[in-house]
Amino acid sequence: MADPWNRPDDDIPFDLPAHTPRPGGIAARARVGAQPPGPAGRVPAYLDGLNPEQRAAVEATEGPVLVLAGAGTGKTRVLTTRIVHILSLGLAYPSQILAVTFTNKAAREMKERIGAMVGEQVEGMPWLGTFHSIGVRMLRRHAELVGLKSGFTILDTDDQIRLLKQLLQAEQIDEKRWPARLLANTIDGWKNRGLTPDMVSAGEGAAFANGRGQKLYADYQARLKALNAVDFGDLLLESIRLLRENPDVLAEYHRRFRYILVDEYQDTNVAQYLWLRLLAQGSHNVCCVGDDDQSIYGWRGAEVDNILRFDSDFPGAKVVRLERNYRSTGHILGAAAHLIAHNEGRLGKTLFSEGESGEKVTVTGAWDSQEEARAIGEEIEALQHQGRALSQMAILVRASFQMREFEDRFVTMGLNYRVIGGPRFYERAEIRDALAYLRVIASPADDLAFERIVNVPKRGLGDAALRQIHDHARAVGVPLVEAARQLVGSEELKPKVRLTLRDLVASFDRWREQMAAMPQSQLAEIVLDESGYTEMWQKDRSADAAGRLENLKELVRSMEPFENLVGFLEHISLVMDAEGSGAGDAVSIMTLHSAKGLEFDVVFLPGWEEGLFPHQRALDEQGRAGLEEERRLAYVGITRARRFAKVFFASNRRIHGMWQSSVPSRFLDELPENHVEVTESRGGHGWGGATSAGRYGYGPSRFDEAQTFGSSYSTPGWQRAQSHAQANAQANAQNNSAGGRREGQFGGFSEGASRYSPGASRGGASGGRVIEGHLVASSTGAPSRFAVGARVFHQKFGYGEVAAAEGNKLTVQFDKAGEKRVLDNYVEAV
DNA sequence: ACCCTTCTGCTTTAC
């Protein structure tokens, strides 16, 4: 193999074009050995306009640096300027800088911004990319050192699950009790923590299928190797192994990477941390940028601890705090700061701004989620009439099911909206199917891809046929396509199957020949056409068929810029966001998670209710840590707003198909009175559920300090709610003691909690969960207070008669609304 | 092989 380090493009000096006409500008310094400007030297143009802290972060090039960058403090600017600074001082060639991001989007933006600052030669930064894309790059170069061939394929979650299912079947494990999905998550978790199969402790391995987890993990890894495949976790894990087991390779990378930069450090998991630490042992010039207060991905392995511990991990680290906020008004920052101050595990920053204080954050209660959507719709229209662009407004929800209500409302209003995120382009079935065809063409050994489309569209190659192919493949030791080819030549298959399979194999051979002769987009069209795949959707008369055909066209279009099919497939396996940017002015609807990093003039934050936000599951499964992460999510939400942050909660919401009443989120209690204005939704209902749960003792006592709402919380609606709450709390206290349960449950929410807790609502009461001495969550399995035949009243559906009662779930025949399933504490006896 | 019924579960989601 040719020495990969001496590729000609790698060490060409990064000749910065004379971007700025100023003498002594960056162009003049873009040479190796150029000295930094002396004390009397002129300040380079790219440092203009940085505040002192930003500048310190940019100029501290040597040694470990942690930049704690609060929301809206110019984090990306610091990162990009720092790279430009390093380049223009001639401290390193572009190819000697490792710059890691989490998303392709972030990597792209960084490239663009550096490009805008130094000219168009960002091509010269080969090591700017996501953790995973850089991992792939390393693995492809040294594949054979970790038992792979350089052309290995990267499996996505779907392939992964299919593979695991096969393993579970082979091990005769009941897939009902131990679903492949769970195993996949477990293995991902191990990989996130940098654990290879032999490193999984016995206790951990026991977590799946009575101790067989570890063996299954080992089997899975063996299967991947046999398939010459890796999953996403492996991209890091195998890179780590590569570096650990091959000191010479590690030394090469040490020599190479003179400067390391990491974006969103608070989101790194253990594997990523280990990987970075290995690489940083070379130059020690590692600069991590992040915000512990915006760590919201703990559930997928991110370790806030990484950022909290930076000092001790990288001795002598310089810490720079960016606290000057350029985004939001004073009231918004004040509200966000007070909220996040309730978290204990944080490094602590205080954002300030020199701008105006602006409008207070508003909190609005609505009767139910529909009224909430209506109120937000009206506010949007009002703002629009004041001349504010829809594109500068966003609705940020906790869970995607909340989106539907807004979509419905906006459709009837004729309000233009855009849903960001959602099912990703590449995840859609039709895209995955099309890609599977292309994968089989590009790499005939891709068994998983072949399996996916062998009978899509339906061509009579069902389970029986597939099993035969499988058996033969295993017996002879060849990939499925090859096995199919051999079977076609034998007498073993049923005549009909044999003919169909022969055609399919022949088609793949034909397409593979055409691969070299035409652009990949044209080939894709031919494949989709000749395979009958397009036709399948044309015949499909379901509502979304047209959209799927549209997506297929979009896929074909998106293939055009690539050099060849293989290049396209490589790209696709690493790139998520192929979402076409819808044209026109529209309100954005998205989850809080996908809003991170974005900003809007006006931000609507609906659904601030206990159980939904903070989400019950976060509390149940992660306890205090979960609560703190939810709070950071709230913080992220508020800090997205430049001028207006508008928080909403509803007293009634439909979850899992049932109407439930809800309690305002404790986070509302944690917003400071002086930055918040409580308004009432027009509609006159106020809210009827209960008050915020802050005072009922589920949290540490200091959480309760914020309960004292002064004048701003003395609106009639609020007071009405308070008195409701008192009554509810008393009623629940009685319920609880009657049921023999320990006290201290969620006050007015004890019944509500059960609804979010699957175990309880299906009869398996899980009881309260005590974490660090505080009861964080509870649920109840108490029998219903209502008998079949009882007359009841429901706030939403009116009068009715109980048709069936099962635990606290009732089936009620309502006089007007028909039969509904409701929970018993939403109805009263009449 | 395919269709229809039943069962289950249900936060967030990059690569």
Place this chain on the structure above:
DNA sequence: GCAGAAGGGT
């Protein structure tokens, strides 16, 4: 309330 998966019947 709804969607996706799985199982049984034809």
